[in-house]
Amino acid sequence: MQPRPHSTLEDVAKAAGVSPATASRALNGTTQVRPHLRERVLKAAEELAYTPNAHARALAGAAHRTVGVICHDVSDPYFAAVAGGIMRVASDHDLLVTLASTFRDPEREVAYVSMLRAERAAAILLIGSGFENPDWERALGAELEPYLKGGGRVAVVSRHRSLRVDTVLPENRAGAGAMARALLDLGHRRFTVLAGPRTLTTVADRVGGFRDELRRAGVALRPADIVESAFTRDGGYAAMTEVLTRGLDATCVFAVTDVMAIGAVAALRDRGLSVPADVSVAGFDDIPIVRDLTPPLTTVALPLQQLGERAIELALTENPGRRRRIHRMAGEVVIRASTAKAL
Amino acid sequence: MQPRPHSTLEDVAKAAGVSPATASRALNGTTQVRPHLRERVLKAAEELAYTPNAHARALAGAAHRTVGVICHDVSDPYFAAVAGGIMRVASDHDLLVTLASTFRDPEREVAYVSMLRAERAAAILLIGSGFENPDWERALGAELEPYLKGGGRVAVVSRHRSLRVDTVLPENRAGAGAMARALLDLGHRRFTVLAGPRTLTTVADRVGGFRDELRRAGVALRPADIVESAFTRDGGYAAMTEVLTRGLDATCVFAVTDVMAIGAVAALRDRGLSVPADVSVAGFDDIPIVRDLTPPLTTVALPLQQLGERAIELALTENPGRRRRIHRMAGEVVIRASTAKAL
DNA sequence: GCGCTTTCTGTAAGCGCTTTCCGAGTGCTA
DNA sequence: TAGCACTCGGAAAGCGCTTACAGAAAGCGC
Numbered sequence: 205m206q207p208r209p210h211s212t213l214e215d216v217a218k219a220a221g222v223s224p225a226t227a228s229r230a231l232n233g234t235t236q237v238r239p240h241l242r243e244r245v246l247k248a249a250e251e252l253a254y255t256p257n258a259h260a261r262a263l264a265g266a267a268h269r270t271v272g273v274i275c276h277d278v279s280d281p282y283f284a285a286v287a288g289g290i291m292r293v294a295s296d297h298d299l300l301v302t303l304a305s306t307f308r309d310p311e312r313e314v315a316y317v318s319m320l321r322a323e324r325a326a327a328i329l330l331i332g333s334g335f336e337n338p339d340w341e342r343a344l345g346a347e348l349e350p351y352l353k354g355g356g357r358v359a360v361v362s363r364h365r366s367l368r369v370d371t372v373l374p375e376n377r378a379g380a381g382a383m384a385r386a387l388l389d390l391g392h393r394r395f396t397v398l399a400g401p402r403t404l405t406t407v408a409d410r411v412g413g414f415r416d417e418l419r420r421a422g423v424a425l426r427p428a429d430i431v432e433s434a435f436t437r438d439g440g441y442a443a444m445t446e447v448l449t450r451g452l453d454a455t456c457v458f459a460v461t462d463v464m465a466i467g468a469v470a471a472l473r474d475r476g477l478s479v480p481a482d483v484s485v486a487g488f489d490d491i492p493i494v495r496d497l498t499p500p501l502t503t504v505a506l507p508l509q510q511l512g513e514r515a516i517e518l519a520l521t522e523n524p525g526r527r528r529r530i531h532r533m534a535g536e537v538v539i540r541a542s543t544a545k546a547l
Numbered sequence: 548m549q550p551r552p553h554s555t556l557e558d559v560a561k562a563a564g565v566s567p568a569t570a571s572r573a574l575n576g577t578t579q580v581r582p583h584l585r586e587r588v589l590k591a592a593e594e595l596a597y598t599p600n601a602h603a604r605a606l607a608g609a610a611h612r613t614v615g616v617i618c619h620d621v622s623d624p625y626f627a628a629v630a631g632g633i634m635r636v637a638s639d640h641d642l643l644v645t646l647a648s649t650f651r652d653p654e655r656e657v658a659y660v661s662m663l664r665a666e667r668a669a670a671i672l673l674i675g676s677g678f679e680n681p682d683w684e685r686a687l688g689a690e691l692e693p694y695l696k697g698g699g700r701v702a703v704v705s706r707h708r709s710l711r712v713d714t715v716l717p718e719n720r721a722g723a724g725a726m727a728r729a730l731l732d733l734g735h736r737r738f739t740v741l742a743g744p745r746t747l748t749t750v751a752d753r754v755g756g757f758r759d760e761l762r763r764a765g766v767a768l769r770p771a772d773i774v775e776s777a778f779t780r781d782g783g784y785a786a787m788t789e790v791l792t793r794g795l796d797a798t799c800v801f802a803v804t805d806v807m808a809i810g811a812v813a814a815l816r817d818r819g820l821s822v823p824a825d826v827s828v829a830g831f832d833d834i835p836i837v838r839d840l841t842p843p844l845t846t847v848a849l850p851l852q853q854l855g856e857r858a859i860e861l862a863l864t865e866n867p868g869r870r871r872r873i874h875r876m877a878g879e880v881v882i883r884a885s886t887a888k889a890l
Numbered sequence: 891g892c893g894c895t896t897t898c899t900g901t902a903a904g905c906g907c908t909t910t911c912c913g914a915g916t917g918c919t920a
Numbered sequence: 921t922a923g924c925a926c927t928c929g930g931a932a933a934g935c936g937c938t939t940a941c942a943g944a945a946a947g948c949g950c
Binding site for chain 4: 210212213214224225228229232234256257259260261262263264265266
């Protein structure tokens with residue numbers, strides 16, 4: 205006869221000559237069990253290579269030990285850094301982290317929330333920009349609502365608007381504004397902005413913050429100065445190439461993301477232009493690699509690890525009234541060698 | 548009265564005026580259910596925002612829809628790339644991915660396997676180097692064994708030796724050997740090797756492959772030419788600094804990892820040395836960023852995404868006899884501008 | 891050594907779902 | 921209209937665990 209795939213609590217109990225209840229108590233230490241019995245149970249468990257079935261446990265009412273994280277793409281360095289913070293905290297709390305990449309597909313995002321809901325995850329974390337499309341946000345909200353009602357905890361990073369949940373919010377507008385000021389101070393007056401998809405709130409905020417600050421200084425950003433592209437290295441490369449093809453008249457390029465800035469620099473190089481001698485380039489995020497580029501990238505530094513840490517801490521912290529807590533985190537302009545004084 | 552946190556199948560059944568059994572069948576489509584009943588069930592489920600409890604489902608015998616991935620550090624670009632491949636395939640199969648970072652702590656690794664075992668994950672994937680310490684590998688094997696016996700599937704990437712499980716193996720020895728040959732062809736005869744911790748099999752293989760190929764050409768690598776350090780950018784920086792401090796007499800630096808090579812280049816720069824004019828630098832892995840460095844890094848290119856894809860596919864593929872399947876993947880030397888002819 | 895409290899152990903219910911086993915309903919043929 | 925083969929729906933068991941609840945043992949003072 206085929207043996208049962210895993211040994212169960214009952215097997216252990218039988219082997220130790222006690223009841224399942226006692227075995228459970230001995231293993232979990234919920235109640236006092238006389239030492240010699242506890243010993244026997246532990247030994248039996250050891251010998252049978254017993255591992256409690258987490259599903260049975262969860263079903264029987266034990267606390268859930270999983271938190272779900274939904275991001276756009278695991279292999280994006282921005283997310284990797286944030287995830288690092290999340291994992292650190294999760295590991296301190298003995299939580300397992302379930303990760304899902306949406307590849308920027310809103311439907312997939314909703315589907316993942318649903319799966320995580322089915323798992324009865326202790327918390328769900330959404331990392332990265334939301335979508336400007338109200339329908340999608342509404343669908344997401346509808347999926348989240350019953351989860352929250354059922355005691356689930358949700359926190360989001362860098363995503364706001366419609367969702368009434370705990371939020372960790374990098375100050376995208378302010379950061380982009382500060383960057384605009386810094387670049388103006390360097391004497392730049394003509395800019396090209398490399399934007400990600402307008403459908404993302406993060407893009408809207410960063411572009412908006414940058415434009416507004418420029419306007420305040422009497423510098424206009426024309427629609428043609430803003431190029432939209434994918435939120436990736438190749439997106440940055442493509443956008444930059446497009447600009448170069450139709451003729452660059454800016455002295456400075458601001459990419460809404462470091463990853464895009466990296467692509468932009470590559471495109472500039474491939475056209476024989478030098479950074480910052482011919483064009484200055486600035487990014488946003490301060491992902492770890494950019495300080496090792498040549499030249500190191502000027503950027504708005506976000507505390508990426510902390511973004512993740514705060515998010516999971518927020519989600520794990522009791523919030524009786526279910527008030528929306530917003531934790532803003534400032535970015536700091538870091539001037540490195542990719543930007544120079546305008547000629 | 549406080550409502551039950553989540554609506555259950557029974558609630559749905561009641562609302563639809565059918566038995567739980569019928570509701571289950573309607574929702575899962577296991578058996579034919581008459582259209583009008585199925586309609587009613589679906590509608591009730593919709594209205595109640597019903598999400599099946601994955602735990603109950605798993606307990607009742609449904610297939611498990613989670614695969615566990617254990618890596619050293621999520622924020623390492625090497626892993627991020629491999630994870631990208633895993634997630635892609637997982638998403639095609641509607642699987643949820645649970646990720647754990649061990650931070651190179653073997654005990655934590657075992658603990659995570661145990662947690663994943665408790666979750667009855669459909670498969671467990673171990674990404675990244677194993678440990679040279681036989682005790683640790685044995686402990687890991689002991690944890691994995693009952694899981695395998697219980698029908699669990701395991702695959703590992705870039706990790707071998709003791710574990711008798713499906714393996715995706717980048718050809719570390721051969722790759723490092725090929726790199727040695729390429730560097731010899733450029734005229735280099737004096738090398739410094741930046742190694743990660745000797746306790747990792749990957750390090751041993753890469754250093755070994757490099758050394759052996761050198762020896763074959765009559766070039767000796769003295770112990771002092773090999774510097775051991777952490778497997779990170781800062782580790783590479785520190786190791787390079789140490790070498791520079793006591794005096795560099797090599798014309799070429801081989802770092803066993805791109806990430807370490809990046810640190811090495813930074814250290815060289817900070818000392819005013821230029822790459823490759825003063826020293827050539829080569830890495831291993833071909834993580835995406837290195838082609839955008841200045842100079843772009845010479846390295847051994849591994850198909851990182853594919854490593855992940857193969858691993859999960861291997862684990863998901865039936866393997867009746869439980870034979871150990873090894874899928875070797877070759878690396879390819881890519882000469883970029885960080886290496887030059889020796890003077 | 892008796893009765894009392896206190897501590898420990900076992901019995902049994904129940905978490906939410908799937909699935910087997912039947913009985914009831916349906917459609918077809920003669 | 922009776923008889924038969926099917927198709928569908930419901931009752932109930934059971935997945936492995938936790939946790940009241942209640943009963944047994946142990947400890948205490950007298």
